Amino acid sequence: MRKYRVAIAGATGAVGREMINILEERDFPVGELILLASERSAGQKLEFQDDALIVHRLGPDSFKGVDIALFSPGAAVSKEFAPHAARAGAVVIDNSSAFRMEADCPLVIPEVNPRDVELAVKPGGRRIIANPNCSTIQLVVVMKPLHDAAGLEKVIVATYQSVSGAGQKGIDELETQSRALFNMGDLVAEKFPHRIAFNLLPEIGKDAGNGYTDEEMKMVHESRKILHLPELLVSATCVRVPVFFCHSEAAHLTFARPLSPEMAREILRKAPGVKVVDDLAQHVYPMPVLGAGDDSTLVGRIRTDLSGPNTLALFVVSDNLRKGAATNAVQIAELLARDYEGSFSHPS
Secondary structure: OOOOEEEEOOOOOHHHHHHHHHHHHOOOOEEEEEEEOOOOOOOOOEEEEEEEEEEEEOOOOOOOOOOOEEEEOHHHHHHHHHHHHHHOOEEEEEEEOOHHHEEEEEEEEOOOOHHHHHHHHOOOOOOOOEEOOOOHHHHHHHHHHHHHHHHHEEEEEEEEEEEEHHHHHHHHHHHHHHHHHOOOOOOOOOOOOOOOOOOOOOOOOOOOOOEEEHHHHHHHHHHHHHOOOOOOOOEEEEEOOOOOOOOEEEEEEEOOOOOOHHHHHHHHHHHOOOEEEEEEEEEEEEOHHHHHHOOOEEEEEEOOOOOOOOOOEEEEEOOOHHHHHHHHHHHHHHHHHOHHHHHHHOOO
C-alpha cells in the first residue's frame, strides 16, 4: 500500500489536534506527518503513532514533497499558504471558509457529493478542496438521502452550537466562566461578546448586513452548493450554547412530494454516516452527550411538521470537531487515496 506524506497546517489548534487523532484512529496510510503552525507554536511536540513530532513554523516552503495538506489555521492563513501547497504538488483540504464559495474549489462531504473532488484534481485543477462549515455538514448528510426520495424545497433550521466551534479559546472561556460562577469570582468575556456560561448567544459570526450572521449565511450558500440546488430556500438561526462539544440542530424540511416519518426513518437508517436515534416514548433522541467522540450524525425526533404539508421536523446532533471538521477532511483524503491516486504528483 502506498503511504502518503501528509502535512497539517494549524496542527496545534483544536481541529488540527483532532486531525492528528483521526489520521491515527482511521489508520490512514501516513508515511510521514509534518506538523505546521504559527511561529508562536513552533517547537511544541505532539504525539502521533507513539512518536513525539516537533511542530514546525508554517511557511511558503513547508510543502515540498507533500501529497496531502490538511489545513485548519483560519481563513486568512489558508488564503496565504494553501496556494503555496498546491503549487508544490499537494492536494489541499482546507477546513476554513477561505475557498468554500469559489467556483473552482469543490465543497465536499464524501457521503453526499464525492465526485465533486474531480474539479480540483483534474488536469489544470486548482488542487484545493474545501471542507464545509461544521453546522452545514451534519444537516446536509441528513438532507441528501431525503432529498433524493422526495425533492427538498425548503429548509428552516435553528442550531445550538458548542463552544468548541470557536476553537480552544471558546472551550477555555466556558470552563473559566463556569468555575468563576461557582466560586463567586469575576466573569470575563473575551472570545464571546457576552457571558457564555449558563447563557445562550443568538449570534455566531459577523453581521452579514441583512439581519443574518455570516454563520447563518454559510448554511444557506453551502447547502445550495453541495446539493447542487441553487434555488433551495434556506433560513437559519445560529445560537451558541454552553456545551463543550457537539452541535445540535432543529430542522424543518419541506419536500415536493409526501414523505412520512416512518419512510424517512427507513431511508436514514440506510444512509451512510447517519444513525437514527428516535424513540420519544423511551426518551431516546440525539443529544450532545451521545454524539461527542462519534463520527456519525445522529438524527431523531422525526415527525410530521404540523404547520404545513410535505414537511418533516427532526433533530440532528454531530461532533463538530470530528465529522464537522477533522473526520470529514480525513474522509476526503481517503477518497483521494482510493479513487484519485494519480492526483499526487510533484513538480520536478
